[in-house]
Amino acid sequence: MSSEVVVFPKENITEELVRKLIAGQFPHWAHLPVRRVAVDGWDNRTFRLGEELSVRLPSAAAYADQVQKEQRWLPRLAPLLPLPIPEPVAMGEPGEGYPWHWSVYRWREGEIAERAKIADLRSLAVDVAQFLAALQRIDPTGGPLPGAQNFFRGGNLAVYDGEMREALNSMEGKIDTRAAWEVWEAALAAKWSGPEVWVHGDVSASNLLVQNGRLNAVIDFGCSCVGDPACDTVIAWTFFEGESREAFIANLPVNESTWARGRGWALWKALITLAPNIDSNLAAAEQPFRVVEALIADHQQLRPDGPNPPLAV
Helix, strand or coil: CCCCCCCCCHHHCCHHHHHHHHHHHCHHHCCCCEEECCCCCCCEEEEEECCCEEEEEECCHHHCCHHHHHHHHHHHHHHHCCCCCCCEEEEECCECCECCCEEEEECCCCEECCHHHCCCHHHHHHHHHHHHHHHHHCCCCCCCCCCHHHCCCCCCHHHHHHHHHHHHHHCECCECHHHHHHHHHHHHHCCCCCCCEEECCCCCHHHEEEECCEEEEECCCCCCEEECHHHHHCHHHHCCCHHHHHHHHHHCCCCHHHHHHHHHHHHHHHHHHHCCCCCCCHHHHHHHHHHHHHHHHHHHCCCCCCCCCCCCC
16 A cells, blocks of 8 residues: 555635535535535545535545544544534445545534624533533544544643643743643653543534534544543633633543643643744734743642642632
């Protein structure tokens, strides 16, 4: 089997391509209009198909394996969760020059979560935590394991140690690197020994859909797996703050070592964004800089071990 990496330019994933794929493989939908969604992700390109369906195509080879995983597992997870998740309707084959499998989903109503659109951020934090708690209770038997295909979410944080050290070394004099090192070293030392659980893998505001100010659906399970749930805590620092952060932590039943690893995941994510922008793009640097400060403040507050530790803000 060839190890050649298949490349398909993202700019070639267009409405016209989707129309051709639909017409060739699902002609019963060929009459439906195709429209690119206004807010899209990085891993996939998403199009609305008529009023009730959406089409999602991986934007690079690194994301291609996620299609079959979602097709297999999302129908099994959905009945056990308190909120809607993507519902696969069909899986498309490579065609029209496009090299990977792709998906047709049921359209989910809602807008990407933004603080200005949320009536009660604390309630949303509770809803997200309770959704993740329900996900963790689902039997993980036979579920997909962490690895390169999901960027090691749910796996060992140490896989990013080299990248993290490079980022921290580049930040000398720009952040409190000594304190940041402490957060990172504590995360690496907080070894995971619990049972494997289902992990979403990318719990971010862009994967939460809100409607009428309330959480309406959780989307994009491309990084999902069964493993360590620490990576699913990152939103505590990247989106929530104050009372909403406290509510999220109080309603997510994981112990302090998991929060320590979660701080490591959040620090890694913040620093790989902050490092290339801090000298050239202050607007892009502002949010990850605030995340780094919050993580350091949180780590420096001694907290007892337990499922619902208090949080410094």
